[in-house]
Amino acid sequence: MKQLTVDLGERSYPIYIGEGIISGLAATLANHKIGTKSPILVVTDENVAKFYLAQVKDSLEAGGYRVATAVVAPGEKSKSLAVLEDMITVALEAGLDRSSAVIAIGGGVVGDLAGFVAASYMRGIRFVQIPTTILAHDSSVGGKVAVNHRLAKNVIGAFHQPEFVLYDTATLKTLPEREIRAGLSELVKEGFIWDREFVEWFDANTDKLLALDSEALAHALYIGCGVKATVVSQDEREGGLRAILNLGHTIGHALEAVSGYDELLHGEAIAIGMVGAAMLSEKLGNPGSIAVETERILRKLGLPVRIPSHLDTDAIMSALMHDKKFKEGTMVFIIPTAIGEVEINSNVSSVWVREIVERLKGEA
């Protein structure tokens, strides 16, 4: 088992990564002083519940825990205040108190929702994350939890750090191939912003990763979570540096919004966004090789690198202007300045952005 620490002072917590470690959950809770006196709420979605809910519930009960469960529909629609209210109902009816904990088993949706339940129930109880997707490595580091509003994603939330994260690589083997590729997109992004060596390792180990080799996955998650943990440790509340984690997300979010959140997976949208950011980098005077290399590696992972041609450029530009990262009207992009290095550039011309959007809609 690998272990790394997200260093946030008194809110520091460990991430455990290994194959089959979910079976030791009850013991890990006990190690983290989450006792058996107060009930625990396990939140998951229908897809994940099929594989793991009975097993987790049984092993927790065998460890002496009283367990309430809440199973939500898969997908972004469950990140709503209405579902949050349902979760609070379950928590109240099960008698959760301030010594209780909420355990999220699932991808980013479940983590974000259950995390906000934990953040807001009785003004904050303890939280444990068990990510079951590669993409969720991202939401499992940093404490950002939220639900959506019909006008904007993730706009109602909190910063609420977990007690620990338990990443069982065995749970990743039930993922559909398209989700695996999309998850790897967010993972290789940690390399593009911070760690050239990790990008090179990714390039050399693409086949193993796509085949879900346990050792390769554990290494990739360890390094990827480590990059994110390093960045978050330096900027817990998103004052500045943390923005670099959004490489590819500015265009990516706009594509998700314009395509209605059901055409592109998040990881696919940001793959296209990373290529766009690399193209903007060239316009800003950096070497063209950054865009070439970014695109080559993302293609190798089987990810889309062009905007679906039916998406309207004006609609994309309009969505871009509403992105909350355009603070006070200024246009900010995370720009790669080399493979493994980025800068926060707040002077990117919207004319250039439109040009790149058009170029991304061209032939692949």
Next chain:
Amino acid sequence: MKQLTVDLGERSYPIYIGEGIISGLAATLANHKIGTKSPILVVTDENVAKFYLAQVKDSLEAGGYRVATAVVAPGEKSKSLAVLEDMITVALEAGLDRSSAVIAIGGGVVGDLAGFVAASYMRGIRFVQIPTTILAHDSSVGGKVAVNHRLAKNVIGAFHQPEFVLYDTATLKTLPEREIRAGLSELVKEGFIWDREFVEWFDANTDKLLALDSEALAHALYIGCGVKATVVSQDEREGGLRAILNLGHTIGHALEAVSGYDELLHGEAIAIGMVGAAMLSEKLGNPGSIAVETERILRKLGLPVRIPSHLDTDAIMSALMHDKKFKEGTMVFIIPTAIGEVEINSNVSSVWVREIVERLKGEA
């Protein structure tokens, strides 16, 4: 103008108390580095809006601020996730960003609701409180913000400290007399838990307070907020000491729940609860004079000191057992051990509590 500081390290903030100081709001915002670039959301209720909303909006706009307003219905029903969602809609449509602030003008309901809007919008933006009731002195110190769930009050919320609190004693003069008395109940409670001298001053100045004498009110709010600030500073996240602020609240909350939240004002319910706690104190071996003195002063303030006889004892006991302060099944009461001193007693027998509830239902 009086000023005191709630000392919470980097989350410390001042409380300004004085007559007419609301007219200086724009300047005070500027002093606290809340700039004019990002829009501000002012939240209030229909009753308060009539008196102050136009004035505040005009003076903020004169100071260069863009102001969005949200006016909610008065009363606890506005502390709901549905109203929270409406507030977030207003905030998004007005273009509030991470540099924006939410200003609450009103009583505890408005403060709790607007505070949770500020705590959760984009995972937390700045918050300013302008309490317009005496009771709201309580919710304006300590950062506890929340909305209700149909099964429990204040169960969905956060700890979110304001940038500053501005207490304009002139705004208290439009309060109905019954609310004045109920507000003074929570204020004299700060004396009962911590400051005998303040109780004596209260006893000597009842007439001035009930006549809303500005100087007397400013003094009482200054001392009352000061007691609460001292307690909160030592226990921001409610680990232990902060529980003493709940003197009278255990029985008080049960009475509010059983009477359907519309018969007794909060301050009235806790007045009865303080007498009950003092009676329990005598059963625990403390002098009977504590209950006599507590009851005398609360009567002098025109507050109820007996449980309405139509409320059912079993229902009250059942509500008491569900109070979240009964952590892990143990019965905890805040017990006065002298006038101006309390202890957290976790071994109060429910048989005694039932006896006291019955006694409180007797002749006044």
